[in-house]
Amino acid sequence: MVRTSTGRSLSRLAPLLALILxxxxxxxxxPAADIRPVRxxxxxxxxxxxxxxxxxxxxxxYESDLGFRIDGKIIERPVDVGTVVxxxxxxxxxxxxxxxxxxxxxxxxxxxxxxxxxxxxxxxxRQAELLKDGYTPRSVYDKAVASLKSxxxxxxxxxARLKQAEDNLGYTRLLADADGVITTASANIGQVVAPGQVxxxxxxxxxxxxxxxxxxxxxxxxxxxxxxxxxxxxxxxxKIQGAVRYASPQADLTTxxxxxxxxxxxxxxxxxxxxxxxxxxxxxxxxxxxxxxxALFERDGxxxxxxxxxxxxxxxxxxxxxxxxxxxxxxxxxxxxxxxxVVTAGVQKxxxxxxxxxxxxxxx
Numbered sequence: 498m499v500r501t502s503t504g505r506s507l508s509r510l511a512p513l514l515a516l517i518l519x520x521x522x523x524x525x526x527x528p529a530a531d532i533r534p535v536r537x538x539x540x541x542x543x544x545x546x547x548x549x550x551x552x553x554x555x556x557x558x559y560e561s562d563l564g565f566r567i568d569g570k571i572i573e574r575p576v577d578v579g580t581v582v583x584x585x586x587x588x589x590x591x592x593x594x595x596x597x598x599x600x601x602x603x604x605x606x607x608x609x610x611x612x613x614x615x616x617x618x619x620x621x622x623r624q625a626e627l628l629k630d631g632y633t634p635r636s637v638y639d640k641a642v643a644s645l646k647s648x649x650x651x652x653x654x655x656x657a658r659l660k661q662a663e664d665n666l667g668y669t670r671l672l673a674d675a676d677g678v679i680t681t682a683s684a685n686i687g688q689v690v691a692p693g694q695v696x697x698x699x700x701x702x703x704x705x706x707x708x709x710x711x712x713x714x715x716x717x718x719x720x721x722x723x724x725x726x727x728x729x730x731x732x733x734x735x736k737i738q739g740a741v742r743y744a745s746p747q748a749d750l751t752t753x754x755x756x757x758x759x760x761x762x763x764x765x766x767x768x769x770x771x772x773x774x775x776x777x778x779x780x781x782x783x784x785x786x787x788x789x790x791x792a793l794f795e796r797d798g799x800x801x802x803x804x805x806x807x808x809x810x811x812x813x814x815x816x817x818x819x820x821x822x823x824x825x826x827x828x829x830x831x832x833x834x835x836x837x838x839v840v841t842a843g844v845q846k847x848x849x850x851x852x853x854x855x856x857x858x859x860x861x
Contacts, residue, residue: 535812535853536842537805540786540833550777552730553709555768557700558742558760560680564694565591566668571688576697578682582673589684589696591669596662603662607655614648621645677701678770705764707739707774710754716744723778725759730773735765786829792841793827802833803840803847811850812840 569591576588624641627633681698684690707727722740729735742760749756759776761768768774794801800819803812817832833839838855840847847853 532852532854533843533847534856535803535805535840535847536856537838538788538792538841540788540835540837540839550775551709551711551715552773552775553707553759555705555761555764555770555772555774556708556758557677557680557702557770558704558706558758559675559701561674561677561699561701562695563588563671563674563699564692564696565589565671565690566692567591567596567665568691569595569669569689571684571686571690571696574682574684574686574696576679576682578679580679582677582679582699584673584675586673587670588673588679588699589671591690593666593669596666596669600659600662600666603655603659607652607659610648610651610655614645614652617641617645617648671696673699675699675701676703680770700770702770705761705768705770706742707759707761707776709757709759709776710749710752711744711757712754713748716755716757725776725778727759727761727768728775728777729765729767730775732767735767737761737763737765737768786833787826788829788833788839789826789841792839792844794844800827803844804833805838805840805853805855807838809852810854811852812847813849 571589572592573590574588576582576586582588621638621641621644624633624638628635628638677699679697680700682696683698684694684696690696707725724738724740727737727739739759739761741757743756743758745756748754788802792802794803794814796814796816799816801814801816804815805812815832818830820828820830840853
């Protein structure tokens with residue numbers, strides 16, 4: 498009987514012991530807040546720096562695609578790529594025989610019209626005399642006058658066709674309209690060309706430019722009216738400053754780059770057409786803030802960065818304005834001041850008000 502009484506006593510004490518243990522758990526101290534170590538940088542506005550140079554080539558500012566005004570078969574092309582020509586020099590010639598035949602036919606039509614005009618003029622004069630003396634009716638005279646006017650119109654029409662035939666014969670010769678250099682020859686001897694089809698391209702080297710293919714990001718980042726230093730790649734001692742004259746509004750379908758032309762009114766003789774050059778911009782970055790791309794955070798679809806409060810060692814999210822994106826960093830136009838401490842790594846794991854510990858202090 499004693500063993501049974503003891504067992505029952507222990508069973509009654511078990512719930513009491515469990516409550517005591519639970520109460521002991523509630524008295525435990527809460528764990529300390531998580532202090533996250535972060536890498537940071539201290540904002541320091543930049544100084545003057547150079548933009549990455551681009552490679553381009555020397556081109557003429559004025560280039561003309563020349564072709565015939567009429568169709569025909571090319572029988573002569575005395576020029577080739579690189580040929581220096583003067584204004585009025587022969588560039589190509591079409592077979593003139595079809596145009597000569599047209600000219601002969603136009604001359605015959607003009608002669609026939611002149612003969613008919615002479616006949617109708619004599620008839621009108623004769624009918625006028627007869628009408629004055631009363632020997633012919635008015636209707637006959639009116640018919641003679643109408644024939645005379647028709648002949649006069651026919652003479653004018655045939656004269657215009659004759660002039661056109663003479664011009665077309667002249668158009669079988671393609672002449673240079675200015676002094677220059679042939680840079681492209683698109684049609685060869687024996688080829689039948691249509692009116693306006695490009696046969697040669699004539700460049701006028703008196704005024705030269707440097708042409709560059711620029712990416713969309715670089716085109717948007719470059720300031721307006723900034724001087725460009727153009728250097729001859731084969732001889733870096735040959736360099737000159739120019740200004741951007743033209744930027745293509747549409748990207749090339751193949752390269753997706755934009756053509757930019759830099760005017761070189763005082764180009765040196767060594768900068769020949771087709772020569773390879775480099776172009777570089779000198780950008781004033783004083784006062785410009787740049788942060789690593791890893792520092793960027795997005796809030797409500799807009800860029801922001803985490804900024805550390807040096808007094809409380811907590812972080813807060815601050816909106817920023819991006820001027821342009823570079824290869825490794827982001828240039829800002831607003832949002833940060835000198836001395837601000839910006840988190841540069843692990844930004845996706847932070848929350849507002851979180852306490853952080855700077856690794857080796859804030860780096861600049």
